[in-house]
Amino acid sequence: MNPQSPRSFLKASLLFAFCAASLAPFVLHAQQDKPWERIPVPRLHEFKPQQPKRIELKNGIVLFLEEDHELPFVSGSVLIPGGSRDESLSKAGLAGLYSQAWRTSGTAKMNGDQLDDLLEAKAAHIETAGGEDSTSLSWDSLKGDADQVFSLAMDLLLHPKFSVEKLQLAQQQEATGIVRRNDEESEIAERESNKLVYGVNSPYTIQPELATIGAVTVDDLQAWHDRTVGGRLIVSVGGDFDPAAMESKLRAVFEALPPVKPAPARHDAFPGPTPGLFFIQKDDVNQSNVQIVGLGTDRRNPDVPALALMNDTLAGGFASRLFQKVRTELGLAYAVGGGYGFAYDHPATFRVEVLTKSATTVEATKATLAELAGVVSRPFTEEELKRAKDDILNTFLFRYDSREKVLAEQVRLEFYGYPPNYLETYKEALEKVTVADLNAAARKYIHPEKLAVLVVGNGPEIKPGLEELKLGPAHPIDIAIPQPGQPEKKQ
């Protein structure tokens, strides 16, 4: 479980919504009158999003400044290359422990607890976080406190003092997550289906265990910090500040750092899943969570615009084929959807999921697989393409409708080495996709026989049984949580 916010969790447990996730639209039949088409759609107000100022320092560090004077706040972040995919297997969980203990430890001048007291009294924040490919340090405060908060954040960046007690605290938090990781069906389904796609010991599915987090020391945290902070940092600041003053303040700190060390090239293998049927028993559920997964692609693939449109027509929204069939027509699922994923620098997953009551597991899985197979037998039409384009292009504006989003997009593109005008060229490419491109992409990328099907559910209730899927025997997956000292299990 995510131990972050029980309050939002509890609140969410009582809010019932129309859809499970943000989903995106279908076939027009004969209809006499469409009154909405008579409503005028005037020209959109002229809008050019203000791009942040980009400064590349001699040492390779990149700064972005985005002024925004609507509210009296200043926020910033330092993005640091290197994340959980760079951990060693024997110390899996290190990046997560680091990103917690960095902030809670604090610096030689001010420990983490003192920082908490000082910042919270000003309604300000300095936080550290970690992900798959990066860690980050961020700060925000009222304008009047911005200088002081910036100094504190830089002290934490350059002079952290990792504490044994705070590492231990982080280890306890992480251990709680480990022993609870089989409590929720959705968490099991997501985690184990990723392992089917990438493999068990892949950098993309590296799984902290009680033993591996226990092996992490304060020295490991310091070594990780020294190594990653020497990388190509991206510093971004947004909000209510004077740009010249802010630039000189940033230069004063970051120009003093040594030349950045480029990240070594990655040589990850992406074999994709072993096709077939996999099963995990969960006694306390009355609904199966079915994940149909394969390997996706990365954004540098020129077929991505066609794939994005294919996702919208196949599995992406209210009017997608899957939603229309499995939810609206058959009433078999509340949550159904997915898509052919594309990440910035490695192949993402191709995932379609359906959650259905135990008794209709086979029916819903068959209906979903039939829609996947249907991309070849029932090619996409001009009308479906047009609808998908309307969906995506008319909401495109929401990728840059706030300065915060514009800044975050530029940081993302810089981090992954994409050109700053990526969104514009992507939009142009989306506009050019033809129905032939769409169907070619579907034929090229959708191969149901290459996918793995994972069912997490309550076996005795699943009638008819999974053998009716005719996908071969259901391979059980052992998700027992190893206790420290136990030999590593093979999968």
Place this chain on the structure above:
Amino acid sequence: MRSAFSPWFSTVPPALALAALALAAVQAQDLKSFEERTTTKVLPNGLTLIVCERHEAPVFSYSTFIDAGDVNDPSGESGLAHMFEHLAFKGTSQIGTKDYAAEKVALTKVEAANDAYEAEYLKAVGRDPQKLADLKKAFVEAEAEAHKFVIPNQFTEVAERNGAEGLNAETGLDNTMYFWSMPENRLELWAWLESSRLADVVPREFYKERDVVIEERRMRTDSNPIGRLVEQFLATAYVAHNYGRSGIGWPSEVGQITATEAMEFHRKYYVGSNIVVAVVGDIKASEALPVLEKYFSRVPAGPRPEEMTTVEPKQFAEKTVVIREATQPIYIEGYHRPSYRDPDDAVYDAISDILSNGRVSRLYRSLVRDQQIAAVVEGFSPFPGDKYPGLYCFFAAPLPGHTPAEMRDAIHKEIDKLKTSDVSDEELAMYKTRTRADLLRGLANNQGLANDLAEYQTRYGDWRELFRQLDRVDKVTKADIRRVANQVFVDSNRTSAWIETAAPAQQAGAAQKEGGAQ
């Protein structure tokens, strides 16, 4: 307590005073700036429109706030408000149909076929299996006939093709909200779509959607340990008020809701006087209001629905629920407190802030940092709703090897401190500063603002209360906190619920048998 905060803490009060002063000035400015940019209009049908101009980007967000939720579901029909919310995406007599006149006839037949089937199904004595099967077959045929006239999901399709972003709705116990964002040049199209579904909803594909909603229940409640725990916790904490009833509905009830019942709910609660629509973004009130008025005037007028009269009786016995299952332990407890209209509402917020906002909070420092028994712990209120008297709740997840009983004891120690000694000046000042700053931070978001304006307009009759609430925040004293803690945190006012880890064989049938007609 104080020495634990270390030397520099003595420098805090002046800094706090400055921060509070700077923020107070900002608040006054903001209310003024919002008053200049915000226009309110009550239409002849009673519906309130709020337009707030914010010209950062050529987009707008809206929130339609219905002052009715699952707390208003009639007895035996739990889950009805949420069922209707799903219906509100199914289109109108003009959108989603190939031939409404013919469809209407077909839908009447579906309803009659369902009634006949249910009457047989619910017979306690003498149910005839053959007759039941025949009636089911007749129902399925009637449904298929009606389906011939449907253009599925056309309402959402038109919205999304025109750039609707974040399209969704939420039904809580207190209220129902519909929302999305759109490019500003679609304002009139949106006004047509939104007013159409409020005024002219058609109960098409109702019974398939009911199956979908039951799947939602399985996902969020039946198959989720915390979902199950919370449902049992609330059902135990309340004996009379509907806050104790499953919001998404008990399976046997939500499984038998009919389209007729959903439309009856709509007729009663979806009247102008019970609806506020707030729009925030790149629009001009002078141009937008006439357009909005034209469309939203179509919503039927009607008397404001009567308020619920059930009052939860005073709890006099401490209650507990224990779930033994193969899940890691969780602890919850709750104490009855008054509704948001109580003069002490802000005092409860102060208590939550001091107990559980961030790593400076008392519960974090005590249970997580110092005693090292919990991974997460929080006190918050009101739950599960604020319109009627809700609960002040505590939630804790123990670290491996620690138990719910340890959570309970450690939380009670913190509660006792609140009752027997004053909070510090610093803690109280921090609550006030953070509350102001959080309010300000929320103002740069069209959707968040639309939701807030609509909610405050509904709850207080004036959106300005969003800013004015800070006056009540400022008035909270240390004595208030101690007084309220002594009033509310009383053993006989407590319900606690927890999960105790048990081997799978001991489970008491967590995956429940399903009820319902189908």
